[in-house]
Amino acid sequence: MLVIDIVSGLLLLAGSILGLSGAWGLLKFPDFYARVHAASITDTLCAACFVAALMLQASFSLVAVKLLMVLLLLWLTSPTSGHALVKAAHRSGLRAVTWTPPADGGRS
């Protein structure tokens, strides 16, 4: 089906853009804790887009159910590992950089 192919292609494209954005944020954000937030884009919506695209290709079959299980597993394990990562960093004494933006919106 052409429509399904187009939709799943668009979803794959969106997933790729989201994955690249996550990588870009990972490189650009100031400290470890902020970088975790960027990485979680790749973990959540990027993975969801890819799995949804693949599910469309699989149509109504057992493969689609398995793909959904993969997504659920990812969404269950990635926050757990993210939490473990952040907690380990916190315990080993890494301080989070916190600040409020300057009044001019950071233009200076």
Place this chain on the structure above:
Amino acid sequence: MHLPLLGVGLLVFWLLLSGYWTNPLLLTLGLLSIALTLWIVARISRQYRFGSPWYLCRRLPSYLAWLLLEVYKANISVLKNIWFPRRHPIAPAVRRFPIRAKSRIGQTIFANSITLTPGTVSFDVAEGEVTVHAVEEGAIAELMDGDMNDRVAALEEAPQ
């Protein structure tokens, strides 16, 4: 009460994963592995109670659907922080606030949901409080008095 339910769940899970619904040998092996799992769970739960009641499992799907929407919205907001740092500068903040859910499973669901949504990460859960790091102060304020805290507390509430 819990074990039969887990047995049915595992059976469905096994059938969906294997896809071989007619081969008697594979079905027997599947049933054996389910029995083994149930035996191990029964042994563990004698030492360590799994306190997740049935009504919680029943309410979980609608919570997950809501969470999906929240994750989508949070993704968009962090994407703005990444691509338009001038207009949407990040202002990381760390705050400690009470969790409304009382049970262990409720607090775990809440902390995991916080970490799942981009822009907020839970560091630590202790004594009914959670420590959260967020890219923006507003995200924490939203968690403190927002929907998520209430919804997770409603998840674990026993039906009247």
